[in-house]
Amino acid sequence: MTIYNLYIFDRDGQMLYYGEWTRKKQSGMSREEEAKLMYGMIFSIKSFVTKMSPVDLREGYLTYCTNKYPALHLFETPSRIKFVLNTDVGAQGIKELLHQIYTQVYVEYVSFNPMCPLNKPIESELFAAKLDEVVRQSPAYASRPA
Amino acid sequence: MTIFSLYILSKSGGLIYQHDHNLPTIENEKTFSFPLELKLDVQNRNVMVSFGQRDGIKVGHMLVAINGMKVTGQQLDDGRDALQVLQDEANYPINLKFARPRLTTNEKIFQASMFYPLYALACQLSPEPRSSGIEVLEADNFRMNCFQTLTGVKFMVISDPKQSGVDALLHRVYELYADFALKNPFYSLEMPIRCELFDEHLKTALEQAERPGFSNV
Numbered sequence: 468m469t470i471y472n473l474y475i476f477d478r479d480g481q482m483l484y485y486g487e488w489t490r491k492k493q494s495g496m497s498r499e500e501e502a503k504l505m506y507g508m509i510f511s512i513k514s515f516v517t518k519m520s521p522v523d524l525r526e527g528y529l530t531y532c533t534n535k536y537p538a539l540h541l542f543e544t545p546s547r548i549k550f551v552l553n554t555d556v557g558a559q560g561i562k563e564l565l566h567q568i569y570t571q572v573y574v575e576y577v578s579f580n581p582m583c584p585l586n587k588p589i590e591s592e593l594f595a596a597k598l599d600e601v602v603r604q605s606p607a608y609a610s611r612p613a
Numbered sequence: 614m615t616i617f618s619l620y621i622l623s624k625s626g627g628l629i630y631q632h633d634h635n636l637p638t639i640e641n642e643k644t645f646s647f648p649l650e651l652k653l654d655v656q657n658r659n660v661m662v663s664f665g666q667r668d669g670i671k672v673g674h675m676l677v678a679i680n681g682m683k684v685t686g687q688q689l690d691d692g693r694d695a696l697q698v699l700q701d702e703a704n705y706p707i708n709l710k711f712a713r714p715r716l717t718t719n720e721k722i723f724q725a726s727m728f729y730p731l732y733a734l735a736c737q738l739s740p741e742p743r744s745s746g747i748e749v750l751e752a753d754n755f756r757m758n759c760f761q762t763l764t765g766v767k768f769m770v771i772s773d774p775k776q777s778g779v780d781a782l783l784h785r786v787y788e789l790y791a792d793f794a795l796k797n798p799f800y801s802l803e804m805p806i807r808c809e810l811f812d813e814h815l816k817t818a819l820e821q822a823e824r825p826g827f828s829n830v
Contacts, residue, residue: 501738508734511727516752518716518724519771531735531750539735 470602471553475573477586478547480506484589486598509541509549528562544569564605572598616772616782616819617755620721621790623803624765626729628722630806634819639713640677641669647705653696658686660695662711670711678710728769732759758783766790782822789814 475484482502496504516529532538542550542565550565550573576594577583583591617637621630651665653676660676676684676695684695698704716724735747750757756774760783761767768783768790793811794800800808 504734505738508731508738511731512750515724515727515731516750518720519757520752520755529750529752531747 469555470605471555473553473568473598473602474502474505474549474551475589476502476506476509476549476551479586480510481586482506482588483548483586484594484598486595486602488602505551506549509551512541513543528565530561540565542566542569548573560605564602567605568598568601572601614773614776614823616770616776616779616823618771619786619815619819620725620769620771621786621806622725622729622767622769625803626726627803628725628805629803630811631718631721631725632812632815632819634816635823636715638715639669639674640710641674641712642678642708642710643668643670644706644708647702649699653699655687655696659714660684660687661714673713674711675714676709677712680708725769728759729767732761732767760784760787762787776823778822782818785818785822786815789818 470488471490472485472487474482477483480503482499485498485502512529512531528540528542530538530540538554538561540552540554540561542552542562544550548569550568552561552565554561572594576591576597577589578585580591583589583594589595615635615637617635618631618633620628623629650667651662651670653660654663655661656663662670662672662674662676664672666672678684679689679695679698683690687695689695689698699707732747747759750759751774754774755771756776756779757769757771758779759767759769760780768786770779770783770786772779789811790806793808793814794806797808800806
């Protein structure tokens with residue numbers, strides 16, 4: 468049950484924050500390109516899901532997983548800020564974790580911070596430290612394979 | 614525990630078979646008084662709600678009937694224009710029925726082909742080496758399972774999140790595909806599958822999977 472990395476995108480697709488805990492394979496492209504590709508994929512998946520879903524979607528949460536790969540969890544807030552979290556396949560309770568990251572970390576340290584401009588990458592170290600703490604304390608981070 | 618639909622994509626990404634098993638129709642019928650609270654717009658030659666939400670009628674829903682008379686596209690069955698009828702105050706109070714639009718065949722082809730590169734992107738963006746593409750995609754009220762064979766053919770099943778045994782079902786559909794499509798001498802690869810026996814056996818397999826207590830034999 469490990470957490471690999473976390474991306475935070477704003478409503479226009481700009482990457483606000485990238486946090487990494489474990490990463491086994493680099494995708495062979497620069498960080499910005501990877502972020503754009505990730506955002507493009509998320510956007511397409513969301514529109515695909517909206518079209519294909521037999522009933523309307525209510526909450527802004529979805530997840531996909533592959534055989535090995537970690538599952539990707541997407542949490543979208545009503546203000547269209549997207550939190551994308553990659554974990555491994557056995558992780559539980561990620562929806563609550565993402566909600567917790569949003570309310571306890573993002574809202575507290577970024578939205579309420581008058582020095583932090585919205586729509587610009589987050590540079591606050593306090594945010595990074597608090598995020599790290601919340602993630603490490605979550606049960607999904609408990610065991611890390613060596 | 615329902616299976617909504619099944620899609621089969623060829624190796625090159627085109628849709629070769631599609632079957633809607635149990636799509637729920639969401640329909641809402643309400644009586645409105647002038648002026649109309651919802652803002653209606655013409656999109657894709659249909660009258661759709663573009664703003665305003667009330668009692669289960671959401672943005673994106675399509676106008677299906679006025680006072681019991683069916684609406685096709687923008688026109689009522691007796692030839693009147695739907696938007697004009699709605700703008701005329703004399704017709705109120707008026708009874709309108711809205712429904713969530715079903716995908717047309719073209720849109721299904723489009724969406725299915727859209728899925729193909731998403732699958733490949735997932736493979737590339739993964740932080741762990743040598744992972745396959747998307748196997749399970751789960752949203753609030755549906756789950757999509759995708760099985761990719763060794764030859765690149767993808768079988769996708771959209772079902773209820775509580776539905777179990779979908780992996781077994783996907784393998785069963787693969788068997789049926791091998792039996793009725795590939796062994797058919799008149800079938801060319803990557804072409805749409807048009808075989809009655811395949812349809813029949815597929816429906817039986819889907820119904821069996823929906824029944825509770827289905828176990829993989």
